[in-house]
Amino acid sequence: MDLTLRSYRPENLPEMIEIWNQVVEQGDSFPQDTPLDAASAQAFFAAQTDTVCALDEGGRVVGLYILHPNSEGRCGHVANCSYAVKADRRGQKIGRRLVEDSLKRAREAGFLRLQYNAVVVTNERAIALYEKLGFTCIGRVPKAFRARTGEYRDTYIFNRAL
Incomplete structure (x- = not known):
């Protein structure tokens, strides 16, 4: 699949909002x-x-x-990212391209590491991708995420040098 990755433009906002809100409303990975x-x-x-x-x-x-x-401040050299893929386009390696691009852009922006603070333990596809791309799980936080169902789930912290 041919993808172009670039910084957003104001005209992209309606589609971005739709995709972001799909993930928020699913209630199983974003904290919002x-x-x-x-x-x-x-x-x-x-x-x-x-x-x-x-x-x-x-x-x-x-x-x-x-x-x-x-x-x-003194911890500002570590980056963080959140990723969202349109629901009907998941499973097409778009997420992988987003993560790979974020590693490059984070490095170019002067960050030394990339860290994910709250990867929900049930987000198996993201966990597998992060591990394939060299991230290390450095901790588990019990019941740190409240799913849409009201259930509390553990989260992992993943980190990688850039």
Whole structure:
């Protein structure tokens, strides 16, 4: 599949909001529990170090990620990312392309490491991908995520040098 990965543009926001909200509403991987609207999405995506879209051959947004510091100040050299792939396009290696691109862009932005703070233990596809791409699980946090069902699930912390 031919994908173009580039920083988002304002005209991408409607598709980005749709994809992001699909993941939020699923309630099994993102910490957010409130969908984005046009105003909150514009502010949210603009506040990141970078927000990148994956566009298919027709120029449609099929995935995106946000890149930003994991913390601030003396810990600001560690990046964090969140990824979202359009529901009907999952399983097509779009997520892999997003992660690989984020590693490159994080390095170019001066980050030294990339860390995921809350990978839900039931997110098996993401866990397998992160491990294939050289991330190490450095911890498990019991009952750190509240799923849409109300069930509490453990999360992993994954980290990788850039």
